[in-house]
Amino acid sequence: MTVEALRGHRPEVLADLLERFGREIQGVAFLILRDRSAAEDVLVDTLLTALDRGDTLRDPAALRPWLLRIAANRALSVRRSDARIVQLHVVPDRPTRQTDADERLTLLGVVDLLAPRMRAAVVLRYYADLSVRDVAETLGTSENTVKTQLREALVQMRTSLGETSMTREAIHG
């Protein structure tokens, strides 16, 4: 029903899309952009774009990856035009007391430092649970490139988690 409504550009489908996919689209956008309001903009833009271009969706089963593809590309586009978002990487004062929360922050800190397209690959694979193939299609690249990006990201995370002493980190505007 949703896909048929999309193909017919029927606006009532927006409510259905928002309910079924809204949180996930916002999550993908936020994890790429790390900006709440920009993520909301991307969510709105993604759903309105889907309504406009619904007739290009061939495979009804591909609705979700199709929406996530629009969202990821919108987020990457916004990011390219806004280079002044600075991520704060909080450094614990007591690095020896590594808790789950600390570990989570460390992992997210590494994700923040990844190049935008590599970050998008990580978000689509590990947050949205897209297959490597779908991630590659979404980002317009090869499966091998995605695998390399994911492997590199994991290596960086492991290195960061393994560090026994943490240094204060400068941020660069």
Added chain:
Amino acid sequence: MADELDPRLEARLREALRAEADALPFTVSEQDLFRERDRRRHRRLALPASLLAAAAVVTLLVVVGAMLRAAPDEVAASLAPSPSASPRPLATYDDLARILDESLVVPWTVVAQGEGPAAGAGGGKITTVLGTVGVHHFIDFALDCTGGDIEIRVMSGDTAGFGYKSACGPNPIMITDGMGSADPDSRVEVVATTDVRWRVIVEASAPASGEPTVAPSLPPVPALGFDSTLRGKLAGPAGPGDVITLDAPVAPGSTIAIAFACAGGGMVHLTVDGVAEEAACVASNIMEFAPGGGDRSVVTISANQDVLLDLEFRSYTPAQKGEFTPPVATLSNGSGTTTGVKACGGGLTLPGGQGQWDDCSPRWLAIPEARALHVPINGTIVATLPDGWTITDVTATYVPNADTLQSPTDADGTLLGWSAGGGPTGFTIPAPPSGDWAVRAVISGKAGDGTLISFPYIFRVVVGP
């Protein structure tokens, strides 16, 4: 795709990403979607702020690189009699200024304005020079028009820099030129046919008073009890319109302390989760905010001219971590009162004997003038702790407040006085000589439950007639 060395890492990453995204409030509604759809259908271009910037970039890409000749039919801006076909009145200059002001954190000034078509203009396309805008990082336009297409462009000689071209919509719009220009003679032009009625104002910041010449150095805010820290220098914000967004993980329920040293003059504007504070760009400032909830905080920093920031950001969560909250120390002189900022180098012994020692450095903090205690020459000052505490010992030293950024050691301070057995009513000491001082009072005290402290508190004391 499996991680070869740690198969659990992917699962931990999944968990971290999901927790991060799930913590985000979900506030977009069906009505928001329909509202935005209607806006687009009516070609209003009233996109959300972040997308508006993207739209501007797209627009300027169409124009950038094009070598445009200034039209020979340039005329001065003055309004012709209203065409009878006009469907609605244009927004006034005041209305347009309000549109711009709503988006600014510090006041800008109108640098050019105009309306058209010019009286007596012939048919066809007219280029109207609004005025010279000179060197700028950002300028904003507020535009209202009816009757067709309009183009606004920033010209440097015969070369177009920023450009915007669109059909007139039903409402005024705001446009930002983020390209900037180093040309002191750059000018704004409006291109439209004579059947288009338009009114435009252009705003920019006041001229900067010069580039920052010093790299500030900032001592940390107190370490004990703070569980996360970030420090770093920010080369910016680079003038008006440049908003730096810091996206910071914070513990729920925490207090955020932001300390910054600033060079360059002007005003700095900070918001934490939408709560705004404004401060002069001076050597040092300390601000505290209560985050808006959740485990992230969005901090924005902007300024009305180029500045250089040395920023420290700390998230403070005593309740969640079971940390001890230092008592508030007060300094007063009978006519005024100020509270101290707890600095590095203190110690704590809990009733069970468990102790903590906060052996961090440097030992001094720069305190903003707003927290200064003003004391007459030859006056006295009294250090106190809250009810429930008894002061057992106080040692006070002082250094010029300006020297605190040089990170003096404990030994660098001049001894102001010390005493044992001050008691619950506080400890009175003579004020320093005339001047602007940072006073470091190491206060030892005992709580009713047996907790012992010996904490240094920094106060700013201004002594004068």
